Amino acid sequence: MSQPPHALLPQAFFLKRSGAGQRFCLYHPPHPPQGSAPLGRVLYLHPFAEELNCTRRMAASQARALAQAGYAVLQIDLLGCGDSSGDFADATWDAWLDDAQAAHNWLAERAGGPLWLWGLRAGALLAAQLAGRLLEAGTRPSHLLLWQPATSGQQMLQQFLRLHAASQWLGNGSSDAMPPAQTLAQGQTVHIAGYALSAALAQGLAQARLTPPTAASTQPGRLVWLELSTATAPAISPAADKAAAAWRAAGWQVQTQAVAGPAFWQTVDGGDAPALVAATLAALATATPP
Amino acid sequence: MNLTEQVLRVLDEALALHGRTAAFDRDTALLGALPELDSMAVLALITGLENHFGIAFSDEDLSGSVFATVGSLCDLVEQVLAQQDT
Numbered sequence A: 001m002s003q004p005p006h007a008l009l010p011q012a013f014f015l016k017r018s019g020a021g022q023r024f025c026l027y028h029p030p031h032p033p034q035g036s037a038p039l040g041r042v043l044y045l046h047p048f049a050e051e052l053n054c055t056r057r058m059a060a061s062q063a064r065a066l067a068q069a070g071y072a073v074l075q076i077d078l079l080g081c082g083d084s085s086g087d088f089a090d091a092t093w094d095a096w097l098d099d100a101q102a103a104h105n106w107l108a109e110r111a112g113g114p115l116w117l118w119g120l121r122a123g124a125l126l127a128a129q130l131a132g133r134l135l136e137a138g139t140r141p142s143h144l145l146l147w148q149p150a151t152s153g154q155q156m157l158q159q160f161l162r163l164h165a166a167s168q169w170l171g172n173g174s175s176d177a178m179p180p181a182q183t184l185a186q187g188q189t190v191h192i193a194g195y196a197l198s199a200a201l202a203q204g205l206a207q208a209r210l211t212p213p214t215a216a217s218t219q220p221g222r223l224v225w226l227e228l229s230t231a232t233a234p235a236i237s238p239a240a241d242k243a244a245a246a247w248r249a250a251g252w253q254v255q256t257q258a259v260a261g262p263a264f265w266q267t268v269d270g271g272d273a274p275a276l277v278a279a280t281l282a283a284l285a286t287a288t289p290p
Numbered sequence B: 001m002n003l004t005e006q007v008l009r010v011l012d013e014a015l016a017l018h019g020r021t022a023a024f025d026r027d028t029a030l031l032g033a034l035p036e037l038d039s040m041a042v043l044a045l046i047t048g049l050e051n052h053f054g055i056a057f058s059d060e061d062l063s064g065s066v067f068a069t070v071g072s073l074c075d076l077v078e079q080v081l082a083q084q085d086t
Helices: A050-069 A093-110 A122-136 A153-169 A180-185 A199-207 A238-249 A274-285 B003-014 B039-053 B070-085
Strands: A011-016 A022-028 A040-045 A071-076 A115-120 A143-147 A190-192 A195-197 A222-229 A253-260
Touching: A011 A093, A022 A050, A022 A093, A040 A050, A040 A093, A040 A122, A050 A071, A050 A115, A050 A274, A071 A093, A093 A115, A093 A122, A093 A199, A115 A122, A122 A143, A122 A153, A143 A274, A153 A180, A153 A190, A153 A199, A153 B039, A180 A190, A180 A199, A222 A238, A222 A274, A238 A253, A253 A274, B003 B039, B003 B070, B039 B070
Parallel strands: A040 A071, A040 A115, A115 A143, A143 A222, A222 A253
Antiparallel strands: A011 A022, A022 A071, A190 A195
């Protein structure tokens, strides 16, 4: 991969959170082609636990592509993740939502135009909830860009807990310990695949669902829903079809699309999905209400 | 493509083996023998098989012995497919 010109490198900084440390952020200022105006702003919300590590490369590559197309892009590492303050065990779902909102506020002070909340996997659950919060606060409606969204936090949690079983099959960890779901139910923290998951975070995640905000909006936004598939003829999953219908019924302008590419969030070195970057740029480029 | 070939294709994609599964057969050892097969990769493999074959494993279906060899993995897929058809 060729190195981006220096001017296109993102600005790294720590976002101060009063009484709660600081969050590592990357800001990609908009670099629209000469003669054109900035197109809007994009806030990226990362996926859960190890998926954050697996997806850094794709997120960075999309963020750069968006900045070059003319969007202001902000990436934040949530509490206890990446280079931000705290341990994973300190994180709660509400704290992450507060972080997302603080990042939104920072971005709103620096860039204008349509606001896209871009969520990957569990980040999509956060994005949808943040959209609801912003509507309740009377902010202008936001749009959602969802990559392979988790539609159910409960399912996401169950898959994560399966990691515990998987590591036992590999001969790590004792098998006589209590099952992690039971430990969490007793309000205790579980240690899975190097992550200390608190009962509070597990509970918040389990309750999250990818449903349209309940706050009434006079002008629901756009929802761009992209999935990846290695099939010869990529098609959107039945689960996505069903969830998207609920957003349409709530008045959202929904576009679903499956593009060719690997499940890059599942493994480090999971490969690149250039078709996803292109599909994202194309979807956002279609006329967006302010 | 027979079932073993399909399972190997899913395995190759899930673990990003870049075609190395071409040399695998039913006796090829997986868990403990394939360095790429860590716990994240096991999950990716499970999800990949579920998506490819349109099946859902229950937690009771899954254990370490299932991932011992290519053959044991294929047997489980065959078994779950058969259960679904009945």
